[in-house]
Amino acid sequence: MGQVFTTDVLIIGAGLAGERVAVESAKNGLDVTLLSLVPPRRSHSSAAQGGMQASLGNSNKGAGDNPTVHWLDTVKGSDWGADQEVARIFADNAPIAMREMAHYGVPWNRVVGGPTDYFIKGKKVTLEEPKENEGLITARDFGGTAKWRTCYTADGTGHTVLYAMDNLVSQYGITVHDRMEAISLIHENNRCYGAIVRSLKEGSLNIYYAKSTVIATGGYGRIYGASTNAVINEGTGVSIALDTGEIPLGNMEAVQFHPTGIVPTDILVTEGCRGDGGLLLDVDEYRFMPDYEPEKQELASRDVVSRRMKEHMLKGKGVKSPYGDHLWLDLRHLGEKHLKTKLREVYDICMYFIGVNPITELVPVRPTQHYSMGGIRVNKDGHSYNMEGLFSAGEAACWDMHGFNRLGGNSLAETIVAGMVVGEAVSEFTKGTELKISSSLGEKFRKIQEDKITQFYNNEGKDTVIQIRNEMAEILSNYVGIFRTGDGLKKAVDDLKTLYKRAINVKVVTKTAGRNPELTEAIKLPGMVKLALTIAKGALDRTESRGAHTREDYPARDDENWLNRTLARWPEGADEPTLTYEPVGLLDLPPGDRGYGGGQMVKMDKSLDEYNKIVDKLQKESGKLDTLEKIGEKLPKELWKES
Amino acid sequence: MSKIKTELYPQSIRKGDAAGLAKKKAKKSLWLELFSGVTGLILAGFILGHFVLESTMLFGDETYGAVAYFMEHTLPIAQVAIFVVTILFFIHFITASRKIPGKLEDRKRMLELGKNLKNSTQKWNQNPKDYTALKKHLVTELWIWQVRTGMIILALGSFHLFLVLWNIFSKYEFMGFIKEYGLTGEVAHGRVESGLWILYLVLGISVVLHLSVGLYRLAVKWFADTWFTRKKAFVISSLIFWFYLLLNIAGVMALAGVPFFHGLFGELFGGAV
Amino acid sequence: MARTLTFKIFRYNPFDENSVPKMQEYKLDETPRLNLYSALYRIKDELDPTLMFDFVCRAGICGSCGMTINGRPTLACRTLTKDLPDVIELHPLPFFKMLGDLSVDTGIWFREMAQSVESWIHTEKEFDPTAEEERMDNKIANDIYENERCIECGCCLAGCATAQVYTDFLGATGLNRIGRFMIDPRDKRTQEEWFELVSTDEGVFGCIGMMGCDDVCPKDLPLLEVFAYVRRKMMVSLTAK
Numbered sequence A: 001m002g003q004v005f006t007t008d009v010l011i012i013g014a015g016l017a018g019e020r021v022a023v024e025s026a027k028n029g030l031d032v033t034l035l036s037l038v039p040p041r042r043s044h045s046s047a048a049q050g051g052m053q054a055s056l057g058n059s060n061k062g063a064g065d066n067p068t069v070h071w072l073d074t075v076k077g078s079d080w081g082a083d084q085e086v087a088r089i090f091a092d093n094a095p096i097a098m099r100e101m102a103h104y105g106v107p108w109n110r111v112v113g114g115p116t117d118y119f120i121k122g123k124k125v126t127l128e129e130p131k132e133n134e135g136l137i138t139a140r141d142f143g144g145t146a147k148w149r150t151c152y153t154a155d156g157t158g159h160t161v162l163y164a165m166d167n168l169v170s171q172y173g174i175t176v177h178d179r180m181e182a183i184s185l186i187h188e189n190n191r192c193y194g195a196i197v198r199s200l201k202e203g204s205l206n207i208y209y210a211k212s213t214v215i216a217t218g219g220y221g222r223i224y225g226a227s228t229n230a231v232i233n234e235g236t237g238v239s240i241a242l243d244t245g246e247i248p249l250g251n252m253e254a255v256q257f258h259p260t261g262i263v264p265t266d267i268l269v270t271e272g273c274r275g276d277g278g279l280l281l282d283v284d285e286y287r288f289m290p291d292y293e294p295e296k297q298e299l300a301s302r303d304v305v306s307r308r309m310k311e312h313m314l315k316g317k318g319v320k321s322p323y324g325d326h327l328w329l330d331l332r333h334l335g336e337k338h339l340k341t342k343l344r345e346v347y348d349i350c351m352y353f354i355g356v357n358p359i360t361e362l363v364p365v366r367p368t369q370h371y372s373m374g375g376i377r378v379n380k381d382g383h384s385y386n387m388e389g390l391f392s393a394g395e396a397a398c399w400d401m402h403g404f405n406r407l408g409g410n411s412l413a414e415t416i417v418a419g420m421v422v423g424e425a426v427s428e429f430t431k432g433t434e435l436k437i438s439s440s441l442g443e444k445f446r447k448i449q450e451d452k453i454t455q456f457y458n459n460e461g462k463d464t465v466i467q468i469r470n471e472m473a474e475i476l477s478n479y480v481g482i483f484r485t486g487d488g489l490k491k492a493v494d495d496l497k498t499l500y501k502r503a504i505n506v507k508v509v510t511k512t513a514g515r516n517p518e519l520t521e522a523i524k525l526p527g528m529v530k531l532a533l534t535i536a537k538g539a540l541d542r543t544e545s546r547g548a549h550t551r552e553d554y555p556a557r558d559d560e561n562w563l564n565r566t567l568a569r570w571p572e573g574a575d576e577p578t579l580t581y582e583p584v585g586l587l588d589l590p591p592g593d594r595g596y597g598g599g600q601m602v603k604m605d606k607s608l609d610e611y612n613k614i615v616d617k618l619q620k621e622s623g624k625l626d627t628l629e630k631i632g633e634k635l636p637k638e639l640w641k642e643s
Numbered sequence B: 001m002s003k004i005k006t007e008l009y010p011q012s013i014r015k016g017d018a019a020g021l022a023k024k025k026a027k028k029s030l031w032l033e034l035f036s037g038v039t040g041l042i043l044a045g046f047i048l049g050h051f052v053l054e055s056t057m058l059f060g061d062e063t064y065g066a067v068a069y070f071m072e073h074t075l076p077i078a079q080v081a082i083f084v085v086t087i088l089f090f091i092h093f094i095t096a097s098r099k100i101p102g103k104l105e106d107r108k109r110m111l112e113l114g115k116n117l118k119n120s121t122q123k124w125n126q127n128p129k130d131y132t133a134l135k136k137h138l139v140t141e142l143w144i145w146q147v148r149t150g151m152i153i154l155a156l157g158s159f160h161l162f163l164v165l166w167n168i169f170s171k172y173e174f175m176g177f178i179k180e181y182g183l184t185g186e187v188a189h190g191r192v193e194s195g196l197w198i199l200y201l202v203l204g205i206s207v208v209l210h211l212s213v214g215l216y217r218l219a220v221k222w223f224a225d226t227w228f229t230r231k232k233a234f235v236i237s238s239l240i241f242w243f244y245l246l247l248n249i250a251g252v253m254a255l256a257g258v259p260f261f262h263g264l265f266g267e268l269f270g271g272a273v
Numbered sequence C: 001m002a003r004t005l006t007f008k009i010f011r012y013n014p015f016d017e018n019s020v021p022k023m024q025e026y027k028l029d030e031t032p033r034l035n036l037y038s039a040l041y042r043i044k045d046e047l048d049p050t051l052m053f054d055f056v057c058r059a060g061i062c063g064s065c066g067m068t069i070n071g072r073p074t075l076a077c078r079t080l081t082k083d084l085p086d087v088i089e090l091h092p093l094p095f096f097k098m099l100g101d102l103s104v105d106t107g108i109w110f111r112e113m114a115q116s117v118e119s120w121i122h123t124e125k126e127f128d129p130t131a132e133e134e135r136m137d138n139k140i141a142n143d144i145y146e147n148e149r150c151i152e153c154g155c156c157l158a159g160c161a162t163a164q165v166y167t168d169f170l171g172a173t174g175l176n177r178i179g180r181f182m183i184d185p186r187d188k189r190t191q192e193e194w195f196e197l198v199s200t201d202e203g204v205f206g207c208i209g210m211m212g213c214d215d216v217c218p219k220d221l222p223l224l225e226v227f228a229y230v231r232r233k234m235m236v237s238l239t240a241k
C-alpha cells in the first residue's frame, strides 16, 4: 500500500511560500516535489485580497518611502517581539520581490499620473499622482504604516500573485502532487529525511525521501473553529514538526483576531465599515461600545474592539443563533449609495454569502481568528531549530518578522521574500548534502502511521471528531481568544489536556475505501489539540501584554522580563508541552512606544549592548542551527536614526 | 482521462516535423472555420432575400411572375445564383458538419446535455462523461436543433434545388403547367398547391431557425467584444427569426393558393402592382 | 421560513468496489442565512460522516466547490438555500475525474492545461533585481486582471457540450488563459506561435459557440469577448505566408 518517492527537495505546502521556495530550488537545478492538500492555486494565499507591502514609494502618498521606514513600521508593529535582523532582510528584499513578480506576470495596478480622487477617512481628497512615475507599481493605504506601501491588483492580490507563481512552477516543470497530506516527518538523530504522506484521493500512505524538506503549510486558524482562514488551514504541517519532539514552535500564543467576521461563514468584512461610521449593537440592538471605550468607541484598535465584543457576549448580551452567539454590525444609516459604491465589497459579501442586505438589515458579526504569528521556529535561513534538513517558510514558520502582531499586507509579502531567502538556503544546503539512509527508516515511520490508523478503528472512545473539535474551538475562543486572564487560561490548559486524551481515543466508525473523510479528520485531530494546548500554555505563562497577546491581569508590556520568544516543545509521550525562552534577536531599535494601541510598559534595565551580547549564545542553546552568514550581518546599525 | 493529449503540445518541447505540422493544422482549422462561417453567412443573406421575393406571391401570380421573369430573362440572376448557391450549399454542409460528433455515443451525449438529464438512468463508471445532470441550456439545445434542421435542409433543400434547377433550364412540361422557358407564378403556385406545401413549410421553418441561430452564433463568435454584444445579437436574431417565420408561413400559404394569402396584398392594392 | 429542505445527493465512491452510483436523500431544517457550504457541513457532521465534497476558502475565491446544483454548475459556497426550492439536487461536475460523491479531480486537468498553453510569460529578458520595474499602462494591467480573475472552478467545462465530447478541447478557461497572455505586452510570443497554439480544433476553433460557459461562469468573466478577440487575431495569419 503506497509508493516510495525520492527527490532533492520536498516541499510540503504549495501556497505562495512553498511555491516560491520550489521555484528558487528548481532554478538551482534541483529536483523538487511539491505537495498540497488541494490543487496549489486553491491554497489560502489566493484569498488575500488587500495587498502586499514593499517600499517602492512610487505613489503620491508613498513618496519618501524606503526599506528603513518599512522596517521601522514592522518592528514597532510587532511590539518589539520581532527578530529585527529578519525584519530587515524582509524590508530590504520586499521591493525586489514585487518587481520580480511584475516580471513574471502579476498585473499590479500602476501609477496613473495627474490628479486622482481618493477617500481618506470618509472624506474625498484629490491628490496629484507624480507624472514621472506613470506606469510604475502603485500602492494603497493599510493600517499601521507611515506611508502608502501596499502593492495590489484590484481586489485579487493573493490570487494574481499565486497564479503567477504557479505559472512559474509549470514553467520549471516542477512535480506537483495535489490532494496529498503529510502526516509525519521521517527523521533520525536530529536529521530530517522526508515525510510520510497520505493520499486524499485513494487513502494510501506514501513515503517521500528528500535531502531537504520544507514545511510551508500556512496558518492553522481552524483550531479556533471560527476563523477567516480557509477550511484546510488545520495545522497538520506545524503539528508534525511538534510531533518530532525536537523542533520547538515559537510564540504560539501570538494569535491575531479580527473584530468583524460575518456569521455563519466567518468571511472577513473590512475595517472600513467601522471607519466609515458602522456601529456595533447587541441583542437588544443597544450600542455597547461607548460604555467600554468612551473615547474611541467602535474605532478603538482591532484587539481592543474584539476583546470588548467577546466580553459583552460572555455577559449574555450576544445574539443567539444556530451558529453560536454573535453581535450586530449596523450599516443601515450609511445609506444605499455609500454601501453600493465605497463599501461595495462588503455589500457583495453580505448579499452573496449570507443573503443579508446591509442597506436594510443588520449584519451578524463576531470577532474571528485571523492570523497566526507563531509557528515552526527557524533561524534566519529558514532552517528549523534542532532538525537538520528541515526548513520552514510562510505563515507556518516563526521566522519572526511579525513578533506579537503582524501588519496588514506584511504576511503576503513575507511569503515571497521568505521563499526567496529560504529557497537560497535550501539550495545551498541540498547541494552540499547526500541522502544516506537505510530504506527501513521510511517503512518504520509508515508503520507507525498505519498502526495509528488501525488504532482509530479499534478505539473505544465515545466521542466523535466533531464533538472534540467543537469543544476545542469553544475552549479556545472563550479563554484563549482576545480576552485572556490567568484563571481562564488555567482552565483552558486543564480542559485541553483532558481533551487531548479523548482525541487520541476517538473511534472512527465508518470504514470506507478511499480517503474516508472521517478518518482523515481523526488523523489530524490530536495534532490540532496539541497546537491548541501550546497556545494556551504559552499564553498562561506569559504574564504580560504584548501585541495581540493581551492579558487582563497583566496589562503592561514587560520588556524587563518578557522581551523574549516562547519556544514550545512536545517531548514524546508527554501530555503537555514544555516551554523555554530565547531572546527575540539582536536589538537595533530600542524598545519604545508603538504610537498606537495605548498600554503601559515596564522598561528594560539592561542596555542594548548587554542584551545583544548573549543573543547568539542563548539562541544556539535553544537549538538554533548555524546560519550561512553570521548573526547581525544583515542588520546595519542605527540606520533608522537617519529617517 | 481528459488528458490534453496531442503531439503538438506544449510548443516548447515540440520537435522536428511537428512544427511544420502544427502550422498546417492551424491553417486548416482557420480555413475550415472561415468556409463554414462565410458560406453560412452568404447563404443566410441569400435566403433572407429569397423569402422576400417568394413572398411576392402574396401580391398574386402576376407580380410573382414579373419578378421571376425579371430575374431570369432581363438579367440572368437566377441562372448564376443557382450555381453559386448550390456550390455554397454543399461547401457549407461539408465544412459545418465537421463539428457534428462522428460517434453516435458522442452525439447522444451532446443531445443529452441540451436536454434535461435528471431522469437519465445511465450508470456511473470511472468515466464521468457518461453521467451528468445538467439543466436545459438554451443555446446548447439550439445548436442541436441547428444540426437537426441542417439535416432537414440538406435533404429537402437538395430536392428543391434540383427542382428549380430543372425548371430554370428546361422547357419540359412539369405536371402539365409549363408553358415557357423558366419559372412562372403558375408553375410555382401549381406545384406547391399540389402537395409540396408541406415540404416547403418544413423546409422554410427549418431554414429560418437554422439561419437565425446561425447568425446569432456567428455574431457572438466573432464580434462579442465590440459594440455588437451578445445581447444585441440575440435581439436582432430573434427579430429575424420571428419575422421570417411568419413571412415564410404566409408565403407558402400564398404559393399553395390558400385563398386568404394568395394575392392577399394584391387584392388590397387592387390586383396587379 | 423554517422549511425542511430535502437534499438529494449523488453518491458514489470509485475506490470502493461495492459502491453503486445512487441518489441519497437527507433532510435538514433550514436556518437563517444558510448557504450550501454550511448545509453540507451540517449533513456531514450530523447525518453522514462519509459524505465527500470540497471546500477551501468558502468565500467564492478558490474555485474548489464547483458542483451542479439543481442542474446548474456553480459554486456551492456562494449559493444560498433561500434561493433554491425545497428539493435540492446535487451532482458532481461532469467532465472531471470522479474522486467520490461531490468531489472531482480538477487539479490534474488544470495543470495539464497550463502546460499545454504554456501558461507563463515568454521572454528572453532576465530579471534584473537592481533595475526599476518595466512600466505598464494601468489600463492594460486592469485588462489583464479582468481575464486573470478565472478561479479554475471548472464550471465552464461542465457547462460546455463541446468539452464533454472533445476531451482535447481546451475549453473556455483554457482559451481565456491564452487570451490573458496574448494581451500581455510582457509576453513576447509571436503571432505565428499564437497561431499554432490557438488556431486549432483544440483551441478557439473547437468552440462551437454554445455559450454555456458564459452563462455559468460564477466570476462573470467576459469569455465570449475573449474568444472573439482571439478569433479575429487569428485572421492576421491568413495573409502571412
Ligand SMILES: Cc1cc2nc3c(=O)[nH]c(=O)nc-3n(C[C@H](O)[C@H](O)[C@H](O)COP(=O)(O)OP(=O)(O)OC[C@H]3O[C@@H](n4cnc5c(N)ncnc54)[C@H](O)[C@@H]3O)c2cc1C
Pocket (backbone or CB within 6 Å): A012, A013, A014, A015, A016, A017, A018, A035, A036, A037, A038, A040, A043, A044, A045, A046, A047, A048, A049, A050, A051, A052, A053, A158, A180, A181, A182, A183, A216, A217, A218, A219, A228, A229, A230, A232, A233, A235, A236, A237, A268, A370, A371, A393, A394, A395, A396, A408, A409, A410, A411, A412, A413, A415
Ligand atoms: C481572509 C484573509 C485575508 C488576508 N489578506 C491578506 C492581505 O491582504 N495581505 C497580507 O499580506 N496577508 C493577508 N492574509 C494573510 C496571508 O494570506 C497568509 O498569511 C499567507 O497567504 C500564507 O501563505 P502560505 O504560503 O504560508 O500558506 P498557504 O497559502 O495557506 O498555503 C498552505 C499550503 O500548504 C498545504 N498544506 C497544508 N497542510 C498540508 C499538509 N499536511 N500536507 C501537505 N500540504 C499541506 C496547503 O494545501 C497549501 O497549499 C490574509 C489572510 C486571510 C485569512
Ligand code: HEM
Pocket (backbone or CB within 6 Å): B047, B050, B051, B054, B055, B078, B081, B082, B083, B085, B089, B153, B157, B160, B161, B163, B164, B183, B187, B188, B189, B191, B192, B200, B201, B203, B204, B205, B207, B247, B248, B249, B251, B252, B255
Ligand atoms: C438559386 C437557388 C434557388 C432558386 C432559384 C429557388 C427558387 C424557388 C422557387 C421558384 C420557389 C417557389 C416554389 C417552387 O417553385 O417550387 C422557392 C420556394 C422556396 N425555396 Fe427556393 N430557390 C433556391 C434556393 C433555395 C434554397 C437553397 C433553399 C433552402 C435550403 C430554398 C428554400 C425555399 C423554400 C423554403 C421555399 C418555400 C417558399 C417560402 O418559404 O416562401 N430555396 N424557391
Ligand code: HEM
Pocket (backbone or CB within 6 Å): B036, B037, B039, B040, B041, B043, B044, B045, B047, B089, B092, B093, B096, B097, B099, B100, B146, B147, B150, B151, B153, B154, B157, B207, B210, B211, B213, B214, B215, B217, B218, B221, C208, C209
Ligand atoms: C440554406 C441553407 C443554410 C444556411 C442559410 C445555413 C446557415 C448557417 C449559418 C449562418 C451558420 C453559422 C455559421 C457559424 O456559426 O460558423 C450555420 C452553421 C451550421 N450549419 Fe448551416 N446553413 C445552411 C445549410 C446547412 C446544411 C445543409 C447543413 C448540413 C447538415 C448545415 C449544418 C450546419 C451546422 C452543423 C452548423 C454549425 C457549425 C458551427 O457552429 O460551426 N447547414 N449555418
Ligand code: SF4
Pocket (backbone or CB within 6 Å): C149, C150, C151, C152, C153, C154, C155, C156, C157, C172, C173, C176, C216, C217, C218, C219, C220, C221, C223
Ligand atoms: S472561466 Fe469561469 S467558469 Fe471557467 S474555470 Fe474560470 S471562473 Fe470557472
Ligand code: F3S
Pocket (backbone or CB within 6 Å): C159, C160, C161, C162, C163, C171, C172, C206, C207, C208, C209, C210, C211, C212, C213, C214
Ligand atoms: S460553452 Fe463551449 S462551445 Fe464555446 S462558447 Fe463556451 S466554450
Ligand code: FES
Pocket (backbone or CB within 6 Å): C054, C055, C056, C057, C058, C059, C060, C061, C062, C063, C064, C065, C066, C075, C076, C077, C078
Ligand atoms: S470554497 Fe472556495 S470558491 Fe467555494
